Amino acid sequence: MAKAKTTWKIKSYGLYSAWDRDSRDLPEIKDFTMEIPARVGVEFGFILQIKKGRGKQIYFTIEHPPFLNESGQIAPPFTGEVYIRSNEWSFFLGDTIWEPVHDKIGPWRLIAELEGEIMADKTFQVVSDY
DSSP states (O other): OOOOOOEEEEEEEEEEOOOOTTSSSOOOEEEOOSEEEOOTTOEEEEEEEEESOTTOEEEEEEEOOOOBOTTSSBOOOEEEEEEOOSSEEEEEEEEEOOSSOGGGOEEEEEEEEETTEEEEEEEEEEEOOO
């Protein structure tokens, strides 16, 4: 019998409540939007709902405006991977705004891939909140 194909969909995207990365609970959607106010602590991104993918690995990339890292160099895109833990699983990919705010303004592209196929690709515009 053929193995069931992994399926996914974007459940929500936009502004979220604060996310505790150490908790199993995902943040709650506050507003469906692609325009993000540049305020410290604002959480944004998307939640993917994945079925029949247990044990597979999601690779993600967050491309952001050029800002300096702790070493004084332009920070590279954020990348990482996460394993799908169950056959019906939800995954939050996002970021938050931190000081200094001015260098976070601009496009933030969030990409999630599974086995070389793009699952989600969203570009959020972080805009001045003045």
